[in-house]
Amino acid sequence: MKTKRAFRYVGTPDPMSDKEAYHCEKYIKKNRHSLVRAGQYLVDVTALQALFHLDCWNCRTVHRETCCEGGQPYAIEEWQIPIVEGEIPSISAGLQDEAERNHWLLHGVWDRNEPQGTIRMRHGNCLFYQENNGRYGCAIHAYAEQAGRDVEPLKPFSCQLYPIDLIDIRDGILLTAVTNETSSFSRWGTDYLEQFYCASPARRKLATHIDDKLFALDGYRPAYEWNLPLLRYILQDDAERIEGILANSYQLER
Known part of the structure; x- marks a missing residue:
């Protein structure tokens, strides 16, 4: 059957x-x-x-927390994993906190206890939720904009959708x-x-x-x-x- x-x-x-x-x-x-x-x-x-x-x-201005806080996105599909991994050194280089940057490079970005492609949590949030020039948001998105790269292949699909x-x-x-x-x-x-x-x-x-x-x-x-x-x-x-x-x-x- x-x-x-x-x-x-x-x-x-x-x-x-x-x-x-x-x-x-x-x-x-x-x-x-x-x-x-x-x-x-x-x-x-x-x-x-x-x-x-x-x-x-302006989400944080009117709400207690944004949709990027308090969790992580849906796991990404297999095809996107090597694309994200290949950009990690460049994305992490834009982090203002050196300790955070070293943590990424040492431990990677994936949660090994969850399905493949699941992003790790850090301080209760998605690992990529980071400060950039005094504002918090997605480090992948910030990197893509600053580097003149297309965000669509890089940022987790569900985060863009x-x-x-x-x-x-x-x-x-x-x-x-x-x-x-x-x-x-x-x-x-x-x-x-x-x-x-x-x-x-x-x-x-x-x-x-x-x-x-x-x-x-x-x-x-x-x-x-x-x-x-x-x-x-x-x-x-x-x-x-x-x-x-x-x-x-x-x-x-x-």
Whole structure:
């Protein structure tokens, strides 16, 4: 008897639970008529038009901690491991703390007790969450920008993807975003929707104690627009077609 291949999150070897897969399959069946097929992709136009404002540099100003704190990203896939390892000497050279730099070089960046490609924790955070010129953020991203390198092949896939999600559904790939309807199976869960202003214009509108310039209401735009460089990198030949579908649908709804 042929085994039914499980749904999985694209870009990581970390498994999708049976419960998440169940909710994903249920969602697809319920919304089948509104999903648009484009090559191997099943485009969730409605979710990808959900409004977000990734005012990330100001996240720590309005929240107790950012999404990069208190954990590590999903493990990266096997193909990305040697790429990241090859850049570690250059990335670590940009660290301001010499002791931290030596720690990286001595112990490496991988958690050997977890699945391959899992990044180590350091002081309760992802190892790459580091200070750079007085601000905290991803050391990989900072290195890519300073060195004029493309960030897409270097930074852990899941760290670049939010608020979008890509899910292998056996007969294709669901391209969606985290919303109240998709959170039961999205790799992002419910935390962003419940706790962070970036995912909720309605919640931000109620936060009258915050300066209007922080996560400004006029800065919210469709989820897919925040990830266009990454989407073009991932989707390749299908990118222009899918981007056209999303742009046209958004204009029609306005």
